Amino acid sequence: MTNQLNPHQWVNAHADYLYAFAISRINDEEQARDLVQDTFLAALEKAENFEGKSSERTWLTAILKNKIIDVYRKKSSGLKNIEIKVAEEEQEDFFDRDSGHWVFEHGPKEFGIEDKDHIINKEFEQILQKCLQKLPVLWKAVFTMKHIEEEPTDTICAELKVTSSNFWVIIHRAKLNLRACLQKNWI
Amino acid sequence: MNNLKKIIYNCKQATFLIEKKSFSKLSFREMIELRVHLYGCSFCRLYKKQSRVINDMVQELFRSSKYTEFRLDDNFKKELQERIEEELNR
Numbered sequence: 581m582t583n584q585l586n587p588h589q590w591v592n593a594h595a596d597y598l599y600a601f602a603i604s605r606i607n608d609e610e611q612a613r614d615l616v617q618d619t620f621l622a623a624l625e626k627a628e629n630f631e632g633k634s635s636e637r638t639w640l641t642a643i644l645k646n647k648i649i650d651v652y653r654k655k656s657s658g659l660k661n662i663e664i665k666v667a668e669e670e671q672e673d674f675f676d677r678d679s680g681h682w683v684f685e686h687g688p689k690e691f692g693i694e695d696k697d698h699i700i701n702k703e704f705e706q707i708l709q710k711c712l713q714k715l716p717v718l719w720k721a722v723f724t725m726k727h728i729e730e731e732p733t734d735t736i737c738a739e740l741k742v743t744s745s746n747f748w749v750i751i752h753r754a755k756l757n758l759r760a761c762l763q764k765n766w767i
Numbered sequence: 768m769n770n771l772k773k774i775i776y777n778c779k780q781a782t783f784l785i786e787k788k789s790f791s792k793l794s795f796r797e798m799i800e801l802r803v804h805l806y807g808c809s810f811c812r813l814y815k816k817q818s819r820v821i822n823d824m825v826q827e828l829f830r831s832s833k834y835t836e837f838r839l840d841d842n843f844k845k846e847l848q849e850r851i852e853e854e855l856n857r
Contacts, residue, residue: 587855591848596838603837604829613839617847624854680777687778688813693820708828726790727822728829733790752786759817 582632585639590620594637598644605648605724607713615651619644645729649721649739656718656740663716671756686760691767704766711761718742719754726751774800781811785818 586593595616602612622643630639674686682688693704712720718740725736737747774780781804784797793801805812839847 587851588848590851591844595844595847596835599839600835600837609837612837613843616839617850620847620851621854624851675779676776680773680779682778682810687810688817690813693824694813694816704824705828708824712825724829727825748783748787748791751790752783755786755818755821756782759814759821762821 583635583639584632585623585627585630585636587620587624587627590623590636590640594640595620597637598640601641601644602648606651611651615644615647618647622647649725652717652721652725653740656716656721661716661718664718667714667716667719667757668753671753671760674756674760688759689763689767691763693762693766707762707765711758711765714761715754715757719750719757722747722750723754723758771803774803775807777804778808778811778814781805781808782814782818785811785815789819789822 598616598619599612602615603609606612606615619640623640626643634642673683675681676683712723715723721740722736722742725731725740726733731739733744733747736742737744742750781801784793784801784804787793787797788801805815
């Protein structure tokens, strides 16, 4: 059985889903709305290419994902990458400059998530979201494409124009800041 | 000896390897380095635990209903469907 497209029902069936998907990734309501619209319009143009192998929703989501990557790319390009500088400065003091050892006050301390059956409550979710938002756009893009979208590393590097060694540096740096932010705000 | 000392103290490198390891195979040398470091460093053992939990929580966050609270307003939706119909009739 192959899946069919039914554009007459698109908005009813998928608009809220796509909107929530976009919001979770770019955190900008107006831009998310535009992306949903662009997705449907692009989908109409590409409708002939739909082979019916995936569901209508999966197909639409794939188009939206590409549009989100475009946004990531635009936001993180350019010379004005002050936010990356700021984020890097933040972690300069995490480790001793000579030995690389944790500086005691920045070192990991237990803050209640170590237990296997930790309960994530609303409050913690909010802090996690805020900490994610604080990451530079490029870092957040790399981080979510890897952790959430589970894209292959090569794809992410190609799409966002980062070298593979820089990719690992970003994955590391993003986690350092995210963890520090959680520890600081949750204890 | 100097090399060993570097490995034992270098938490920056160890946390880097912890992150790399969650997505990629470490080289033999990296694997040994990380093991030796973790054996002696309780900070990084804790980091490793936390890092894994954070990965799970981030995934949960994106999959949870958290974001489904966001809805488009009806007017926008109505116009959007009209726009689609327009395109279809062209």
